[in-house]
Amino acid sequence: MGIRLYRAAAGFAAGVGNNKKAVLWLEGRRNMWPGLATAMEGDQPVVWVHAASLGEFEQGRPVLEAIREQYPGHRILLTFFSPSGYEVRKDYPGADYVCYLPLDTPENARRFLDLVKPRLAIFIKYEFWHHFLSGLNARNIPVLLISGIFRRDQPFFRVYGGLFRRLLQGMDHLFVQDEDSLTLLHNIGIQHVTLAGDTRFDRVWALRNNPVRYPNVRRFLHTDNVLVAGSTWEEDEKLLAEWWYNGGRQNRQLILAPHEISEARLKQIETLFPDAVRYSVCGQSTRDAVLLVDNVGMLSALYNYGRIAYVGGGFGKAGIHNLLEPAAYGKPVIIGPVYHQYHEARMLVQLKGAMVIDNVEGLQRNIAALRDEYYYRQTAEINTRFVEEHQGATRKVMDYIQEKGFLTVVQE
Structure with a gap:
């Protein structure tokens, strides 16, 4: 009933509210079955990976x-729940x-x-x-939870x-990030x-070692003294604007x-930062103050262009976003006060690789301190070493898959 009510709410948001995400969410599912049926033709074994x-x-x-490399004879099906994942990685x-x-x-x-x-x-x-996991269990298909x-x-x-709890019991193995999760499950x-750690450490370290370059960004910048503010929300942007126009720039x-990069949000940010230039037109601009990134997918590489990183979300209920990306590049990280539900954030704050601020004065104070x-x-x-030392979760998952014989090397 809850799922069907959710579908009805999405339909209402798409039709009456003209919500772009809701429209994409509905349209993507409405037309998915024929393409999936065609893609799944043939006898080549399939590994299904699902991300929210x-x-x-x-x-x-x-x-x-790693599965693609180690088991090249298998097809990989990747599914998403949210448009913010599918639209970027389709x-x-x-x-x-x-x-x-x-x-x-x-x-x-059943049909899927x-x-x-x-x-x-x-x-x-x-x-x-529930129904997907129950169906997998009934068919004796192994199921893993990672990270x-x-x-x-x-x-x-x-x-x-x-x-x-029965859903968890039906899974073959759960790989968790931290001791708290392990203890809760044992209880x-x-x-x-298995306490395997977070596969994000492997991902961000790989990005560090093979950085993506953006020539337009490099041309836009005329100094190495750059603050990269990623995954920001309205409260973050208000604080940054106050700092920026009171000596920060x-x-x-x-x-x-x-x-969020909706047109309404971008215009709201441009009101706060009148000298902002959107990335999509930065090659045509002669201004060189604030670069406003109006697309999704660049952020992890952008941190490498900064001297200091500010990771947003710390002034909202949900909490901060991914601070491992800037940490892997060895960038000092500044965050807001809502971070305690994230293990890596607590650790980096404790190690003094991440600095917590409550207001614009705190932002000014920490940026000034980093001039030393x-x-x-x-x-x-501290940040570089923290990421480097916490790699290895991927290897633990792959060792388990090999040990259990879930997949076999198939000749293409």
């Missing part, structure tokens, strides 16, 4: 690419086919599994769809959570779990990559 959105995809990407060359995940109903799950017949299913971080993260307030750990009798440039070269290098080294 873009962040989860990037998290699971090291495992997906042409991802590492998968043989990319589509939306159908709504989790008994009919859709009849078409795909996966040899192995991999879910990333926290995707738990799982669990919190005490989730339904699995509530009195009424029996249905949800409810889930023993088939002196001998400095700012790259601003907001979390010794302090700057020390902070940068």
Whole structure:
């Protein structure tokens, strides 16, 4: 009932509210079945990898690419729940086919599994769809959760959570990020779990070692003294604007990559930053102050162009976004006060690689402190070492797949 109500709400948002994401969410699912049926023709075995959105995809990407390399005779089907993942990665060359995940109903799950017949299913971080997981379990198809993260307030750990606990019990193995998740699962009798760490560390370290270059960005910048503000929300942007126009822009440039890039949001940011230039037209501009990134997918590489990183989200209920990307490049990271639910953020704050601010004065104070070269290098080294030392989650997952014989080397 909840799934069907969600579908109705999406339809309302698309039709009455003219919500772009809702329109994409509906249209992508409406036309998916014929393409999926064609893509799944033939006898080549399939590995199904599912991610909620873009962040989860990037998290699971090291495992997906390791499967592609180690088991080249298998096709990879990549599904997304959210348009923010699918629309950015629908042409991802590492998968043989990319589509939306159908709504989790008994009919859709049965039809999907009849078409795909996966040899192995991999879910990333926290995707738990009852009918799909039940269908996989009934067909004896192995299911792995990778980079799982669990919190005490989730339904699995509530009195009424029996249905949800059975979903976890039906999985073949769960690879979790931290000790808290391991302990929570053990306390409810889930023993088939491994503390593997976070595959994001493998991903961001690979990006560091093979950085993407953007010539337009390099041409736009006339100084190395650059602050890259990524995944920002309205509160972040207001704070940054106050700092920027009260001395912050002196001998400095700012790259601003907001979390949402709708036209309304971009115009709102341009009101705060009148001298902003959108990336899509920056090659035509003679101005050189604020670069406003109006696309998705560049941010992880953009951090490498900065001297300092500001990671947004820390002034909202959801909390900060991914600070491992700038940390891997050895950039000191500044974040807002809402970060405690993220293990890597707590660790970097404790190690003093990330600095927490509550207001614009805190931002000014920390940026001023980072002018000291010794302090700057020390902070940068903390972040680089932290990411480097926490690699290895992908290897643990791949070793388990090989040990269990879920996949075999197939001659193409």
